[in-house]
Amino acid sequence: MEKLDCRACLEEELIEICLENNIKKFRANQIFKWVQQKGAHDWEEMKNIGKEDREKLREILYLQPLEIIREQRSKDGTRKFLFRLVDEESIETVLMDYDKTLSRDRQTICLSTQVGCPVGCSFCATGMAGFQRNLTVGEITGQVLEVMRYLQKEDPEFKVTNIVFMGMGEPFLNYEAVLKTIEILNSENGQKIGMRRMTISTSGVVPKIVQLAKDNSQVGLAISLHSAKDEVRDNLVPMNKKYPLAKLIRACRNYQSITNRRITFEVALNNQNTSREEAKEFVKLLKGMTVHVNLIPVNPVQGSRVKRPSNKEISVLKEILEAGRIPVSIREEKGVDIEAACGQLRQRLECEVYEPINQN
Ligand code: SF4
Structure with a gap:
């Protein structure tokens, strides 16, 4: 039988595995804590689990x-x-x-x-x-x-x-x-990290945006938008050719109508998306939605065609978004x-x- 990845098991799955293998149910709780709370690397670390059970578990589950x-x-x-x-x-x-x-x-x-x-x-x-x-x-x-x-x-x-x-x-x-x-x-x-403290960032896989609203409405959603014009976004984010802006924004509005959650839009600012005209397009596109826009001046990547815009261009873009009542911040690069x-x-x-x- 193929071994299962212990780090990929929920506590209830470990309970099932223990019961199926004649191991007491409470062991599942101990294993889960060792693995997901303490980050155990090996069964030998699990001192409160008897040798016999550890040996049995080693045959069923792997720790990698x-x-x-x-x-x-x-x-x-x-x-x-x-x-x-x-x-x-x-x-x-x-x-x-x-x-x-x-x-x-x-x-x-x-x-x-x-x-x-x-x-x-x-x-x-x-x-x-x-x-x-x-x-x-x-x-x-x-x-x-x-x-x-x-x-x-x-x-x-x-x-x-x-x-x-x-x-x-x-x-x-x-x-x-x-x-x-x-x-x-x-x-x-386990780590007990609040759902609202976790954010998924997508380049715009439209079907999964609506699916997320149904599967988990607590986790945050961020969209790598980068441009409000299809002809520009096509070049920056090839996913746009499959799911262009109209489809993407429709999915985001749909997500919002189900979850009532604010969506973060990320815009990596570069020399191709900082014009005044582009800024006005952002305002038109996001109007009426509960959003926050993060402007992130692009970082230099060797071999890339895109370049970082000037500070003046960045502030002009920010002012236009603010005038259009779009909450916006410039995200500090880390x-x-x-x-x-x-x-x-x-x-x-x-x-x-x-x-x-x-x-x-
Ligand atoms: S290519 Fe880079 S920026 Fe684009 S979706 Fe993949 S990891 Fe994200």
């Missing part, structure tokens, strides 16, 4: 930690982790604003959901590297568990409080795995010096050999 093979620290407090996966693929995960001297109220981690990305946005290093595969639930959850475990060595109180699915990959192209990860991370006996900002994540493993740094 992710190896942290590089950690980079930005001068703004952002930390970036490069993980090696079991098949030698690699992904990056970003912890924004980490600084143990700051309030512990908000520690936001940006998770990857795919190895590479098939969407191919023109400003994005991940997209340029192509697509390899979807991440499993255990691999997405594992990013939180490994970062937590690693940082608790320097700050035992460290806890991830907020999640954004905004790293490598399009989360809605790995929809089931992302939704199950959210359920696991929200669990009372981790640019370690290539941890939007569109900068990529796989780095190919030419380098690393030893894991998170063993115990």
